[in-house]
Amino acid sequence: MTDEKDVYAAVADPTRRQLLDLLAEVDELPLYELTSRFDMGRTAVSKHLAILKEAGLVDSRKVGRETRYRLNAKPLKEIQDWVSFYEKFWMDRLSRLQILLEEQKMTADVILDFTYSSTVAEVWNALTDSDMLAQWIWDNNFKAEEGYQFRFQSEPNEYWDGIVTGEVLVVDEPNQLAYTWASAGETTTITWTLTKVAEGTQLHFEQTGFSEETKATPGAIAGATYAWTEFGNKLASLLA
Incomplete structure (x- = not known):
């Protein structure tokens, strides 16, 4: 497969994307x-075409003294397949959440409301920063990244090992x-x-x-x- 980084870099420029659009027709x-078709010289267009050719997106051939170019869409298809894989990954996760919420009939078992004098950004940081969480919940390796699997550790006792895991x-x-x-x-879901x-x-x-x-x-x-x-x-004490 063509180097994905090269393909991404090649299509990042709007001029090169326009060249691909022209060749696709x-x-x-x-x-x-x-x-x-461009407000630039022949040399500048040639440089863009050279980048596209290096990424495998464009082929060229000589016809007399003129160079002719054509689109090679295969690397784009490979990138599309790669993106589609991760799109399915996230759709599966969203579907799992939807099913979870439907199974729970959207009825929370625990509902609480707190009001803090801090800004939304400050409260969000306290909810997502691992060091902050350790100060008001327990030691943890939490990261605010969808799909990330984390762990909280409390003091164990004779009835409970003190471990909470989540995603x-x-x-x-x-x-x-x-x-x-x-x-x-x-x-449960928090x-x-x-x-x-x-x-x-x-x-x-809400805890459901x-x-x-x-x-x-x-x-x-x-x-x-x-x-x-x-x-x-x-x-509240921590934010204060």
Whole structure:
């Protein structure tokens, strides 16, 4: 395969993209005719064509003393296939989130609202910066990157190993952050929504997806509510 970096660099320039568009409409064109379509000299157009040729996007042949050029679209198709692979990757993740939300019927098991005098940007940083998170939740390796798998570590006890793992689902800076939250065989979804208000920032918290067994366990949802309320209060102290 042609070097992808070369192809990306070649098509990054608008003049070279226009050359490709012109060649895509015909079998081939001579240099003088291509030059006539631009407000630049023959030498400058030749340099652009040389870059496209080096990237494998253009072929040339001599006809008498004139050089004629034609499009070779194969490298573009290879790049399209490469991009399509990652497009499917992200579509799969969005589909997983959609299914998760539908299964949970969009009904949050824990809903909390906090108001902080800090700016939205400051609150967002506290939600996404690993060092900041360690100060109001637990030690972690969190990164605000969709698809990133992270880990939080609390003090273990006789009932729990203290480990929470998750995967970042949505990063809409600085408006919304969502990720899975898995521990002790239970996987839920955490969603933070930030809104600018007169007092500073309103932070809306939702935790969804608790199993029916957990919901039926006395004190389970109340315990989660208490824990996240305490985290939110620690965040307030940190921001202050």
